[in-house]
Amino acid sequence: MELHEYSLLELSERLRRREISAIELTEAVIQQIERLEPQIQAYITLTPDLAREMARQAQARLDAGEWNPLLGIPVAIKDNISTRGIRTTCASRILQNYIPPYDATVTARLKQAGAVILGKTNMDEFAMGSSTEYSAFHPTRNPRDLSRVPGGSSGGSAAAVAAHMAIAALGSDTGGSIRQPAAYCGVVGLKPTYGRVSRYGLIAYASSLDQIGPMTKTVADCALMMNVIAGKDPLDATSVEVPVPDYREALRADVQGLRLGVPREFFAQGVQPEVAQTVRRAIDQLADAGAIVEETSIPMVEYGLPIYYILAPAECSSNLARYDGVRYGLRVGAELGHIGMMERTRAEGFGDEVIQRIMIGTYALSAGYYDAYYLKAQKARTLLRQEFDRAMAQFDALLCPTAPTPAFKIGELISDPLAMKLMDVLTIPVNLTGLPALSVPCGSVDGLPVGLQIIGKPFDEPTVLRIGYTYEQLTRQ
Amino acid sequence: MALTIEQMRHVAKLARLELSDEKLAQFMGHINALMAHFERLQSLPTESVEPTSHSIPVYNAFREDVPGTPLPREEALANAPQARDGLFIVPRIVED
Numbered sequence: 087m088e089l090h091e092y093s094l095l096e097l098s099e100r101l102r103r104r105e106i107s108a109i110e111l112t113e114a115v116i117q118q119i120e121r122l123e124p125q126i127q128a129y130i131t132l133t134p135d136l137a138r139e140m141a142r143q144a145q146a147r148l149d150a151g152e153w154n155p156l157l158g159i160p161v162a163i164k165d166n167i168s169t170r171g172i173r174t175t176c177a178s179r180i181l182q183n184y185i186p187p188y189d190a191t192v193t194a195r196l197k198q199a200g201a202v203i204l205g206k207t208n209m210d211e212f213a214m215g216s217s218t219e220y221s222a223f224h225p226t227r228n229p230r231d232l233s234r235v236p237g238g239s240s241g242g243s244a245a246a247v248a249a250h251m252a253i254a255a256l257g258s259d260t261g262g263s264i265r266q267p268a269a270y271c272g273v274v275g276l277k278p279t280y281g282r283v284s285r286y287g288l289i290a291y292a293s294s295l296d297q298i299g300p301m302t303k304t305v306a307d308c309a310l311m312m313n314v315i316a317g318k319d320p321l322d323a324t325s326v327e328v329p330v331p332d333y334r335e336a337l338r339a340d341v342q343g344l345r346l347g348v349p350r351e352f353f354a355q356g357v358q359p360e361v362a363q364t365v366r367r368a369i370d371q372l373a374d375a376g377a378i379v380e381e382t383s384i385p386m387v388e389y390g391l392p393i394y395y396i397l398a399p400a401e402c403s404s405n406l407a408r409y410d411g412v413r414y415g416l417r418v419g420a421e422l423g424h425i426g427m428m429e430r431t432r433a434e435g436f437g438d439e440v441i442q443r444i445m446i447g448t449y450a451l452s453a454g455y456y457d458a459y460y461l462k463a464q465k466a467r468t469l470l471r472q473e474f475d476r477a478m479a480q481f482d483a484l485l486c487p488t489a490p491t492p493a494f495k496i497g498e499l500i501s502d503p504l505a506m507k508l509m510d511v512l513t514i515p516v517n518l519t520g521l522p523a524l525s526v527p528c529g530s531v532d533g534l535p536v537g538l539q540i541i542g543k544p545f546d547e548p549t550v551l552r553i554g555y556t557y558e559q560l561t562r563q
Numbered sequence: 564m565a566l567t568i569e570q571m572r573h574v575a576k577l578a579r580l581e582l583s584d585e586k587l588a589q590f591m592g593h594i595n596a597l598m599a600h601f602e603r604l605q606s607l608p609t610e611s612v613e614p615t616s617h618s619i620p621v622y623n624a625f626r627e628d629v630p631g632t633p634l635p636r637e638e639a640l641a642n643a644p645q646a647r648d649g650l651f652i653v654p655r656i657v658e659d
Binding site for chain 2: 183184185187188279280281294320323324326388389391392393395396403407410411412413414415416417420421422423424425426427428429430432433436438441442444445446448449452458461462463464465466467468469471503504507518519520521544
């Protein structure tokens, strides 16, 4: 096995025991990128020189006797997370040359721990999409099958981890953008509870739904990443003052007596029968290991997509108003006066999908339609949350598929925006309710990976990780 | 209900987007298909329901009123499309 193929946990142990150096590890991952990136195109910006310098600094800290699980580990960061001095584009022409003057809190925390930054990963423009095909620059290919999409919007991060072109990565999840690509590429992805991880420096799409989380090779690696990025941040008023546990303590292969609910609506909703079967087999294995599994029902789930496609565009239309050609980003048509400049800059800077979401949101918030759309969706969101609250009161976690199908072909859904949006039907309700959810690989259909989604109570990432870890251990042999 | 081309023009103006009628017609097709699919939301009874704007109830987030260090002016201007004398340069806004 080659160095870049090991998990974060294994590599950090080897670094601690001084069997390998941070410099040779980073070099191995850079070489893997040089081999595979021409086909997969997981990255928008690569920073090999910076990575080598950070690896040298990490090794100096290791040599001085310092150690933590992320020290010297090469990681990739989604291109909507601010990195001081490194171009951060959101896969949009409007930010094509934007260089953030500050670090996102998660970036600062990774740097402090001594992680090595390899580059910025590809995504759907402004995180709006489910295939990474809406990147303004290029699509990314799924490492498990190069003719297929890696999912999205964090498709670059998922593909980089799956192809061992990063040991771990950060993604962001507004409607499934960590979990769905993790499922499609056969890696682990966690959307933490809303407010668990600081959003400071995450370029906003829909602020009440966005959350940053880890994408890793194993559940244990996910726990190690959470230990670094979770916690209250004074720079994000929506981050919550709840004590951060040591997530490593959740890594116990034991689900004895845990009550797990299986909401039947999550197996309808256009879920391919083979995907449903694969996920049910995984659930049976957890039951065999001692979990108490019961069927349950969350009928409001069918309203998840309609609620989301009012609220997310409404928030996006407000958040993306800042791209006006004045202070940063693209400027086109300065000769047209200030309104003309804004109108042309935005029309040329944003891609079609982003423009359509801005327009839906602007309409939903406009005079005369606010009550019918925006307020209505907010009220429906309350009903959805109440149903989840009732279900979560009876169970320790809920289990279901992450996505209705395995990865689809590149180009297959690009001309059918509605079909593309239906790929998020099982992940969106979790963003609307703010709950934590993990996607763990649970087998394959026609050789393509399938994800098991584990939904937990607010701030109960430990139980979610414990169930995922148990499943991983059961299927390891 | 479906958006008309006039409404699409109005929304584009509100959102500060310069779009041709051709583009507007194309987007109108997609947007109306999406809204038709989601029409079922309208029949959901919600009369006595309180709206939810955030999933985790945080009502006020106070902090000590302590001044921090702002971004240095050069860094704040580093990404400006046009800057001069420590200022952002924009097209003329005030008429003669």
